[in-house]
Amino acid sequence: MRILIRTSKWAIWARRFGSLALPLAVIPVFMHRERLIASNDFHLIEAIAMGVAGLALFLAVGAFARLWVSGDRGWGKATMGLFFGLLCLGPLALIVALALRYPPVSDVTTDYARPPGLVSQVRTRPLAAAERQAVEAAFPNAQTRVYPIEAPQIYALVVQLVDARGWEPRARREPQTPLAEGQINAVATTLLGWRDEVAIRVTGDPQGAVVAMRSVALHGLHDLGENGRRVEEFLAALDSQITLLMRDVPVAPVPEAADEG
Numbered sequence: 086m087r088i089l090i091r092t093s094k095w096a097i098w099a100r101r102f103g104s105l106a107l108p109l110a111v112i113p114v115f116m117h118r119e120r121l122i123a124s125n126d127f128h129l130i131e132a133i134a135m136g137v138a139g140l141a142l143f144l145a146v147g148a149f150a151r152l153w154v155s156g157d158r159g160w161g162k163a164t165m166g167l168f169f170g171l172l173c174l175g176p177l178a179l180i181v182a183l184a185l186r187y188p189p190v191s192d193v194t195t196d197y198a199r200p201p202g203l204v205s206q207v208r209t210r211p212l213a214a215a216e217r218q219a220v221e222a223a224f225p226n227a228q229t230r231v232y233p234i235e236a237p238q239i240y241a242l243v244v245q246l247v248d249a250r251g252w253e254p255r256a257r258r259e260p261q262t263p264l265a266e267g268q269i270n271a272v273a274t275t276l277l278g279w280r281d282e283v284a285i286r287v288t289g290d291p292q293g294a295v296v297a298m299r300s301v302a303l304h305g306l307h308d309l310g311e312n313g314r315r316v317e318e319f320l321a322a323l324d325s326q327i328t329l330l331m332r333d334v335p336v337a338p339v340p341e342a343a344d345e346g
Contacts, residue, residue: 095148096159099166102141117278142170187310201284224313236289
């Protein structure tokens with residue numbers, strides 16, 4: 086007598102939903118980065134993908150329970166559904182963790198009294214005192230820099246660092262004299278395709294130059310700490326460049342005092 090072993094329908098549907106959720110979650114990321122879809126459409130598609138991934142995860146867990154009891158086939162299909170579901174929901178778990186870790190702001194600057202201006206048409210609001218304290222606690226190195234180097238030379242280093250990161254320049258104003266003020270505005274794209282505007286102002290000073298930086302999320306939502314980390318990383322890189330520059334500049338010898346008479 087021939088014994089037929091069935092394949093669990095739960096396992097079949099777990100793999101089907103998992104296989105659907107994966108491209109539904111990944112393809113819109115590339116489309117969003119290439120500006121083929123708007124951010125609102127991207128958020129909607131990703132929400133649907135997370136829902137499908139959650140359903141695949143639920144069906145996979147249910148399939149494992151039924152397979153253990155019934156002895157049907159489908160362990161491989163259920164495992165694939167579970168893997169695809171977890172793979173799609175992993176970034177969501179990371180986003181939730183970042184949202185809980187960093188303050189819910191989308192505008193980070195080193196100079197709240199006079200933040201560098203923006204060229205994008207994005208609505209911003211001044212942060213309350215408590216929000217500023219939370220930002221300063223989360224990003225202690227996001228502070229205005231003062232360097233003993235003239236503003237045009239600092240501005241040239243800033244432009245090099247901006248170009249090296251592949252940010253899209255929107256406006257550039259170079260300081261013409263050591264005491265003049267210059268600024269560069271650029272747009273940075275995150276891994277998931279969200280765009281932030283970066284503004285870096287270089288102001289000449291009798292002792293050198295002052296560098297203030299600002300990074301603002303253009304989508305206006307919680308930036309998940311992206312802007313604060315960007316400001317800290319960029320200024321740390323600028324600190325390193327300034328250190329190398331000052332190390333390589335030869336120090337002029339101190340002239341001997343002339344004899345009186």
